[in-house]
Amino acid sequence: MSKLRVQRGDGDTVDLEAETVQALAADLRGPLLSERSEGYDVARRIWNAMIDRRPALIARCAGTADVIRAVDFARTHDLLLSVRGGGHNVAGNAVCEGGLMIDLSDMRGVHVDAATRRARAAGGATWGDFDAETQIHGLATPGGLISDTGVAGLTLGGGLGWLTPSYGLSCDNLVSLDVVTADGRLVTASAEQNADLFWGLKGGGGNFGIVTSFEFQLHGVGPILFGGMALHPLDEAAAVLPEFIAFMSTSPDELGGLAAFTTTPEGDPALALIAVYNGPIPAGEAAIAPLRAIGDPLADTFAAMPYRVLQTLFDAGAPPGLRYYWKSSFLDALPEQAIDTVIEAIRRRPSPLCKIFLEFLGGAFAGPPRESAVFDHRNSPYNLLVIGAWEAAAEDEAGRAWTRDVWEAMADHASEGVYVNYLGTVGDEGTDRLAEAYGPGKYERLVALKTKYDPSNLFQMNQNIPPAT
Ligand SMILES: Cc1cc2nc3c(=O)[nH]c(=O)nc-3n(C[C@H](O)[C@H](O)[C@H](O)COP(=O)(O)OP(=O)(O)OC[C@H]3O[C@@H](n4cnc5c(N)ncnc54)[C@H](O)[C@@H]3O)c2cc1C
Missing domain, CATH: 3.30.465.10 (Uridine Diphospho-n-acetylenolpyruvylglucosamine Reductase; domain 3)
Structure with missing residues (x-):
């Protein structure tokens, strides 16, 4: 067997001896895959089909000991390392090009x-x-x-x-x-x-x-909760959305809500008002009744249903294998002008798979003191998520441009912060966006923590905080 060329973390490459790779494979309980292994293409695939990277090695870890061995191997040989959990992140950091991917998808207990x-x-x-x-x-x-x-x-x-x-x-x-x-x-x-x-x-x-x-x-x-959605035609959105915003502003902490600009099965743009009540079913029905009375919905799916079903309601709307590009910001307010902007944006979406989400925050989201976690922006009332989604690579340019345009058009209503899990690739977002995600003071503390725990930036395939070293 010839040597295996592997990407290093510093941008260079290293040629690993066949025996070195075989020794790692023998040391792991789970399989170590390379380009010629069965299952390699499935293992390197993640939710966002826009990410098409080919790790030199994929360690499908069977347990913590495998993870330790793979980390030791990557550090010893200065390899570019990525870590796959659920493989859902839109930025695609779970997969690296030419390096070692540590894949935890067999560790699901x-x-x-x-x-x-x-x-x-x-x-x-x-x-x-x-x-x-x-x-x-x-x-x-x-x-x-x-x-x-x-x-x-x-x-x-x-x-x-x-x-x-x-x-x-x-x-x-x-x-x-x-x-x-x-x-x-x-x-x-x-x-x-x-x-x-x-x-x-x-x-x-x-x-x-x-x-x-x-x-x-x-x-x-639960296990049974009251929830669902009311689907309104887009032509009614300018009247319906302000009512939903007012409804959510006085809703109890038990109520989670989301406004989703989406597309009906017939291909028409529409606004879905979604809510889930965490408590007894009669209380949920009563709490959600004013929402159901808004306008004249095309469909109303509110019902008592298992929490596990509510947790899968969106699965079909976000399938793996499409090409995705997201932009997001916390919003300070949703005035009439912002509502008009998103309505106009969804009308000119380049693909019916594109969506715009307005997430309603508050309640216990705002509860913990700022210092309790790195996560910041607890006072933000709303989160905007522009979801560009389409099928073919030929649509990439138009899809990306639309997503960026919508996000930029909402800039007047955005606060500085962004939810780190909705960020795209660093090159696309710029490093300042990451500092903004953590807010003043916290980013500096994170750099010190990174310097203490990972001074050589072994874990760099993420929303990366480079160490001071
Ligand atoms: C369809 C869809 C729906 C979503 N819905 C929500 C939602 O409802 N609420 C919400 O808050 N967010 C949501 N998100 C965003 C989601 O939180 C992020 O995409 C998140 O990073 C996904 O985690 P993952 O483990 O699946 O991702 P991966 O792509 O596997 O990993 C994401 C990052 O975490 C690192 N990582 C993964 N596993 C580990 C580990 N075990 N140890 C250390 N680092 C690890 C990876 O290296 C990578 O940098 C959604 C995303 C998608 C695509």
């Missing part, structure tokens, strides 16, 4: 301790895995809206979901994490142990190590 209301999820678990195991006990913690999004990436960046107004972000519900650091140590981060690292992992992404286990606080949820 979730263990629930119903007595203490705690759950542990392995580093590659999805929210579908998590909800399946916690809901048999009638328990849950805030997680993402799509069931195959990774617990890892979502939580490490913050984590917004239907339960956020009730219980805060996913990261606010962390009790502890097991982390493999750049020097190959396995450490625990919690309020009591390595508290600085614990703080950094609540919003700082994959910068500080590979998390092999997340321990969450759980809450009694």
Whole structure:
């Protein structure tokens, strides 16, 4: 076997001896894939089909020991390293070109301790895995809206979901994490142990190590909740959306809400008003009644349904394999002019797959003190997410231009901040955007933490915070 050329973290390449690669393969419990291995193409594929990278090696880790061995191997040979959790991030940092990809997608175990209301999820678990195991006990913690999004990436960046107004972000519900650091140590981060690292992992992404286990606080949820959506024709949106905004501004903390500009099965642009009530069904019905009375919807799907079903409502609308490009900002306000801007934008969307989301924040989202986590912008009332989505590479230019235009047209209403999990590639966004994501003072603290835990920037395929070194 000839040598294997592998990308290094510093941009250079290294030729690894066949025996060196074989020794790693023998040391791992899970398979080590290279370009010629069966399953290589499936393993390198992620949610966003725009990302088409070819790692030299993919370590499909079977457990924490594999993760440590793969990290040690990458560090010893100065390899470019990427880490795959759920593979959902739009920026595509889970896959590297020519380096070593540490793939946790076989590590999906979730263990629930119903007595203490705690759950542990392995580093590659999805929210579908998590909800399946916690809901048999009638328990849950805030997680993402799509069931195959990774617990890892979502939580490490913050984590917004239907339960956020009730219980805060996913990261606010962390009790502890097991982390493999750049020097190959396995450490625990919690309020009591390595508290600085614990703080950094609540919003700082994959910068500080590979998390092999997340321990969450759980809450009694459902298992049946009241929720759904009312779908309005776009022509009614200028009248309907202000009413929804007013409704959400006085809604109880149990209510999670979202306004989604989307496309009907018939191909017409439309506005979906979506809400989920976390509490008894009659209380949910009563709380959502004023929303259902707004305008004259084309469809009303509100009903009592299992929380697990509510957690999959959007799955079909965000399938893997499309080409995606996102832009996002927190918004200070949604005046009439902003509403007109998004309505006009969705009318001229280049593909019916494009969407614009207005997420309603507040409640427990705003609760924790600013210093409790890296995640910032707790006072933002809204989050804008412009979702460019299309099928063919030939549509890339038009799709990207539309997404950027909409986002720029909303700039007057945006606050400085952005949700780090909705950021695109660093080259596209600019490094200042990342500093803005964390707000004043926090970015500098993150650089110091990065310098302490990963001075050589081994973990650089993420929304990267370069170390001071
Ligand atoms: C369809 C869709 C729906 C979404 N819905 C929501 C939502 O409802 N709420 C919300 O808040 N966000 C949502 N997001 C955004 C989501 O939070 C981010 O995309 C998140 O990064 C996805 O995590 P992942 O593990 O699937 O991603 P990956 O692409 O696997 O990883 C993302 C980043 O985290 C790092 N990483 C992954 N696993 C680990 C680990 N175990 N240890 C250390 N670093 C790791 C990766 O290296 C990468 O830098 C959604 C995204 C998509 C595409």
